[in-house]
Amino acid sequence: MMMDELDILKKDWKKNENSYTQITEKEIYGMLHKKSSSIVKWILVISILEIAFWSVLGFFTADDNYLKTLEQYHLRDVMPIITTLNYAVILFFIYLFYKNYKTINTTDTVKQLMHTILKTRKTVQNYVWYNLIMTFFSMVLVVVFQLKYDRNIEKVFKNMSTTMDSNLFYLMVTFFYIIVILVVIGFIWLFYRLIYGILMKRLNNNYKELKKIDL
């Protein structure tokens, strides 16, 4: 009895064999490259973790000592403004990453997917550039004000100028600071290169494959 009913179903099953809306090869490629969306998601997550990390670090290092130092350097009014601005810009970048992630998730066509990948790449590049330039400027700012106002350094300078040619001494100090700044910037660059570089490479590979399909 039951067999008969399953057989009725089988008949219907066979009849509908070719009734399914066929998906094109292009659409299949599109589905395979949805993995781009998980990469873009990681970019978003990492950028949030990054800002969280710096916020926590900033929270724990902003003690009285830090404030006193800022005061001494005559940066007490300026630094909070710079910090706030910096956070605003970074939050804006996170918003952009989020927007890219949303778009890539709702993208259906290969062309649009490619477009979003390019946009994401651009956003990441801008983000890294912003961070490098920001670090450079805040370091230069701190160094300049330190040289100008730090009492300890003042003492050292006074001592040194009695034993050494002052021009040579200034040259050495400048050279030293340039090296320090370059090393720090280099480290940050390496850090971004490591984290985002891997994701970007995968994203680029996806892009290249998509390009082959979409002629």
Add this chain to the structure above:
Amino acid sequence: MSEASEEQFVKLLQENQNIVHKICRLYTHDQDSHNDLFQEITIQLWKAYPNFRGDSKFTTWAYRVGLNTAITLYRKKKKTINTIEFDNTFHKVKQEDYNFEEEEQIKLLYSAIGELNDIEKALVFLYLEEKDYSEISETLGITEVNARVKMNRLKGKLKKILNP
């Protein structure tokens, strides 16, 4: 992964996509979830593709991976999926073959199948695909005896659902 294999995969899948559509038909109740499952199976097939050695047929392999995907997804969503009403308008029969009694019966059968569990659905699917027990056992990774036992139980269960 070489590019040739991606092209090859897309081609194979495109040609054999009805397998995936049919799995989706048994495991989902509306067009949206059909499309979602289709995409999920496509991604899983692609991930598993490096392990496809070509010593079994692409279709046999696709049955296995596709059903496994449907079963895992089904397990994840078990609680929500039972509450979704079976959308009969989606599985429509061609107009010229319209036969009210049979049509009603088919609808009932599909909704009865909707109440089966994931493994039972897989069995129904393979039965409808006219697979013999050796193929069923290979695809689902159970013994032939076990497949027969499960099939008999399933028929009993269907009967109970249809004639409460």
